[in-house]
Amino acid sequence: GAVVSQHPSRVICKSGTSVKIECRSLDFQATTMFWYRQFPKQSLMLMATSNEGSKATYEQGVEKDKFLINHASLTLSTLTVTSAHPEDSSFYICSATRDRAEGSYNEQFFGPGTRLTVL
Amino acid sequence: RKEVEQDPGPFNVPEGATVAFNCTYSNSASQSFFWYRQDCRKEPKLLMSVYSSGNEDGRFTAQLNRASQYISLLIRDSKLSDSATYLCGTDSWGKLQFGAGTQVVVTP
Numbered sequence: 001g002a003v004v005s006q007h008p009s010r011v012i013c014k015s016g017t018s019v020k021i022e023c024r025s026l027d028f029q030a031t032t033m034f035w036y037r038q039f040p041k042q043s044l045m046l047m048a049t050s051n052e053g054s055k056a057t058y059e060q061g062v063e064k065d066k067f068l069i070n071h072a073s074l075t076l077s078t079l080t081v082t083s084a085h086p087e088d089s090s091f092y093i094c095s096a097t098r099d100r101a102e103g104s105y106n107e108q109f110f111g112p113g114t115r116l117t118v119l
Numbered sequence: 120r121k122e123v124e125q126d127p128g129p130f131n132v133p134e135g136a137t138v139a140f141n142c143t144y145s146n147s148a149s150q151s152f153f154w155y156r157q158d159c160r161k162e163p164k165l166l167m168s169v170y171s172s173g174n175e176d177g178r179f180t181a182q183l184n185r186a187s188q189y190i191s192l193l194i195r196d197s198k199l200s201d202s203a204t205y206l207c208g209t210d211s212w213g214k215l216q217f218g219a220g221t222q223v224v225v226t227p
Contacts, residue, residue, distance in 0.1 A: 034214070041127070043206070043219040044163065093162050095215075108215060110162040 002028050004096050006111035013084060014119055021079045021114045023094030029074035030096035034108060035067075038091040050077045084118045091115050122146055125207055125218035132197045132225050139193040140221045142207030149209040152190045154181055157204045157220060166192075166205070197225045 003026040013019055023033055032051055036044040048069050050056045056069035068080040077096075081088055092115075095108035125142045132138040144152075151170055155163035167174050169190055173182040180193045194201055204220040 032213075041219070043123070043217040044215075046214055046216070049214065091160070107165065107168075110164070113160075113162045115160070 002026075002096070002098070002109040004030075004094065004109045004111040006094055006114050008114060009112060010115045010117075012117045012119065015085050016083055019081045019084055019116060021081075021092055021094075021116075023077045023079070023096070023111050025075045025096045025109070028096075028098050030077075030098065031074065032097045033071060033077040034095045034097075035069060035077075035079050036093045036095070038093065038113075044093065047079075081116065084116070086118045089116055089118045121218075122211070122216045123207055123209055123218040125221045127219060127221060129222040129224050132194075132201075132223060134197055134199060134225055134227055136197050137193065137195050138197060138223060139191055140205070140223075141189045141191045142218050142221075143187075143189045144207075144209045144216075145188070146209065146211055146216070147188065149211060151210040152181075152183055153208040153210075153215070154179075154190075154192050155206040155208060155217075157206055159204075163206055163217075194223070197223075199225050199227065201225050 005024045007022045035047045038044045047062045048056045048058045050069050050071040052071045052074050058064045071077040093113040094111045123144050154166040156166045157163040167176050169181045169183050178195045182191045202225045204222045206220045207218040208215045
């Protein structure tokens with residue numbers, strides 16, 4: 001299967017700081033990457049869909065100015081949590097697909113996740 | 120109403136027994152369905168895809184009921200290593216919608 005990495009795996013930061021999380025597809029070019037957030041005992045919630053070279057599409061209720069997404073290349077997408085607060089503490093997971101025909105589904109390969117704790 | 124709903128469990132299953140649980144979905148236009156396994160503090164890993172009426176892979180069987188809009192997962196001959204949370208996912212125009220997961224605990 002395809003390999004997706006995330007860095008860092010765990011981060012603890014003070015309230016008000018910004019945190020950048022990287023998602024890389026290691027052995028394939030990912031035209032589309034997805035960012036999810038998961039709170040304890042809850043489902044994975046899609047935050048945004050990121051396409052290389054274009055602006056991310058955010059899900060309803062997700063603040064685009066707080067969660068900055070940059071998909072600068074076919075193998076790298078970054079999520080920056082700006083001015084993080086304790087309520088942003090969560091498990092952030094990215095996934096990547098090789099290609100995505102409109103209206104169709106291609107398997108998503110998940111990164112190992114980043115656990116963010118904001119003090 | 121949530122787009123995908125699952126019984127959170129936990130389902131406590133003796134080793135060697137069979138366990139089955141369902142996932143209901145609200146989007147009748149969904150075409151693809153998935154079962155993922157998620158271990159504690161880890162990312163989800165694809166267990167199986169369900170595109171037609173069902174799919175079987177070893178001890179795992181998934182069935183799709185479009186009329187009632189649910190998919191099921193059955194695990195036969197449960198192993199201790201099957202203990203995990205099982206997430207149901209459906210596609211919605213290329214995006215995955217997940218349920219909150221069903222926890223399965225296999226006991227010796």
